[in-house]
Amino acid sequence: MARQHVDHSDIVRFAQDKVNLPKDKASGYRAQARRLRERLDSYLSEHPDFSLKKILMAGSLAKGTPLRSLNDIDMACYISGADTPQEVGDLLEYLAERLRTAFPNFKSDQVTPQTYSVTVSFRGSGLDVDVVPILYDGDPDWYGNLVSQDDGSFLETNIAFHLEFIRKRKKEQERHFAQVARLLKFWVKNVKREREDFRFKSFMVELILAHLCDRGDDFADYPEALQHFFTYVARSNLRERIVFDDYYDPSEVGSFSEPIQIIDPVNQANNVSKLYTNSQAEAIVDAALDAGDAIDATLRAPTKGETVYYWQKVFGPSFSM
Ligand SMILES: Nc1ncnc2c1ncn2[C@@H]1O[C@H](COP(=O)(O)OP(=O)(O)OP(=O)(O)O)[C@@H](O)[C@H]1O
Ligand SMILES: [Mg+2]
Structure with a gap:
């Protein structure tokens, strides 16, 4: 039986x-993340010394495991430079300020530090993007120190390898x-x-x-x-x-x-x-x-x-x- x-x-x-994020939504959100990445790339091509080195999709949308209830787009941003703050609160303020520089068409209050990440808010179109900082000192494989979303500690890891x-x-x-x-x-x-x-x-x-x-x-x-x-x-x-x-x-x-x-x-x-x-x-x-x-x-x-x-x-x- x-x-x-x-x-x-x-x-x-x-x-x-009931479970899966519908395909058209997933591709819309991925395109949203791609546009941010391209915008940072083009800023970097004109300002090669800029401290934000790369932004990439991380989390469930990148892995193909998002639920229908997905409520933000996870991205990770690699930050390097001698003047990068090592304390999480300061690091988030610093990241927010640099994101405002790289994305000048966002109003300042659309880029807001949260507890362990920075939200880039799209106001009406698409989902908000949650940017998690990674302290990066030039490793060729892109290992870096990811700010843990659980307790704000630094985790040495590699998102691309994940x-x-x-x-x-x-x-x-x-x-x-x-x-x-x-x-x-x-x-x-x-x-x-x-x-x-x-x-x-x-x-x-x-x-x-x-x-x-x-x-x-x-x-x-x-x-x-x-x-x-x-x-x-x-x-x-x-x-x-x-x-x-x-x-x-x-x-x-x-x-x-x-x-x-x-x-x-x-x-x-x-x-x-x-x-x-x-x-x-x-x-x-x-x-x-x-x-x-x-x-x-x-x-x-x-x-x-x-x-x-x-x-x-x-x-x-x-x-x-
Ligand atoms: N403790 C950890 N150590 C190393 N990397 C981690 C750790 N926690 C999370 N990550 C990284 O962050 C990514 C996202 O974390 P997580 O899997 O918890 O969320 P998610 O895939 O976005 O799922 P959800 O749908 O619950 O948001 C992981 O794929 C991994 O790359
Ligand atoms: Mg997630």
């Missing part, structure tokens, strides 16, 4: 209708890798709706999924792919270290003291989940157990109504078919 009532194709339809890392897994499992990532992010949003203090960073979800991809799990059937993820989280208790060999030798990774250890694929010294406590890890494991149980129940449910009921436990009340 398995899959009698809701199967893979129903999840595909749900994803298209995009390349994700692109590789997307190629391994075309369509499916990104789709399963978006479904899982939608699940996270639903858990957050119920538990205000629940945290599970999108990048962590994507890295766990990359780990499953690398060990050979098949994501082509979405109920099964989701089960792979929830089973992994429950079985490992999220206490198994996850490392990748794309950009360094895993045997050279040192030891970490934090409960969750998902190591940045581009910097072996950066634990992407370092801010997560034991109780936050347990909350994720509990939520994964609940979701896994609910998916098991969908397979045994005798009626369509009951099947939908269990899928709603995973994805919330917007799930329908």
Whole structure:
């Protein structure tokens, strides 16, 4: 009786209708980001000593994992120069002032420093762009110190390599890798709706999924792919270290003291989940157990109504078919 009532194709339809950012919107937002990049490039060609060296799309829109609920365009901006402030508040003011210089057609109040980023507001057309600073001192591979959006600390990392890392897994499992990532992010949003203090960073979800991809799990059937993820989280208790060999030798990774250890694929010294406590890890494991149980129940449910009921436990009340 398995899959009698809701199967893979129903999840595909749900994803298209409720989860994914529609393609035309995504390309509009990408074009918006591209225009900013081109404007900075043309300013730089006339002012080669300018301190903003590059701006690029980062985050879900760049990785192809945005949800329909996307509310800003993430970009990262590389800043260099001897007079660059090293304190976050000052750095954001400095970045805002330089962005106003490079984008003179924006009014001054359209460029505003936030806690850990600078918003470039488009007023009516498109989404706001959220610019995150990266302190950059000329590394040829574009490694730099990214301001963490969680606590304002500096993280040595490489956004372009992250995009390349994700692109590789997307190629391994075309369509499916990104789709399963978006479904899982939608699940996270639903858990957050119920538990205000629940945290599970999108990048962590994507890295766990990359780990499953690398060990050979098949994501082509979405109920099964989701089960792979929830089973992994429950079985490992999220206490198994996850490392990748794309950009360094895993045997050279040192030891970490934090409960969750998902190591940045581009910097072996950066634990992407370092801010997560034991109780936050347990909350994720509990939520994964609940979701896994609910998916098991969908397979045994005798009626369509009951099947939908269990899928709603995973994805919330917007799930329908
Ligand atoms: N702890 C970290 N260490 C290194 N890089 C990070 C870290 N956190 C975030 N990043 C970088 O920032 C990018 C965006 O972060 P994140 O994945 O949390 O948001 P997102 O993909 O935009 O998803 P959302 O839809 O939740 O906004 C990541 O792809 C990664 O390049
Ligand atoms: Mg984002």
